[in-house]
Amino acid sequence: METALLARPAYYSPEVIGGTELVSEEEPWVWMVVVGFAYAVALAWAAYCRHTGGDAEISFSWTGFKVKCTGR
Numbered sequence: 001m002e003t004a005l006l007a008r009p010a011y012y013s014p015e016v017i018g019g020t021e022l023v024s025e026e027e028p029w030v031w032m033v034v035v036g037f038a039y040a041v042a043l044a045w046a047a048y049c050r051h052t053g054g055d056a057e058i059s060f061s062w063t064g065f066k067v068k069c070t071g072r
C-alpha cells in the first residue's frame with residue numbers, strides 16, 4: 001500500500017508566502033466595465049458641451065478620458 005501512495009503524480013499547489021496564496025483572482029471584465037463607464041461619462045459630457053454651443057474633443061491617456069470643451 002505504501003508504494004501505491006508514493007507512485008501518485010504530484011499535483012500543482014500554489015506557493016504560499018506568509019499564509020497568502022499568489023494566485024490572482026482578478027477578473028478582466030471588471031476593467032472593461034470601468035473603462036466603458038468612464039467612456040460613457042466622457043460622451044455625456046461631450047454631448048452637454050455640444051448642446052451648450054461648444055466643440056468637444058475627447059482624448060484618452062493613462063490618467064483616463066479627457067474632454068476638452070471650447071466655445072465657438
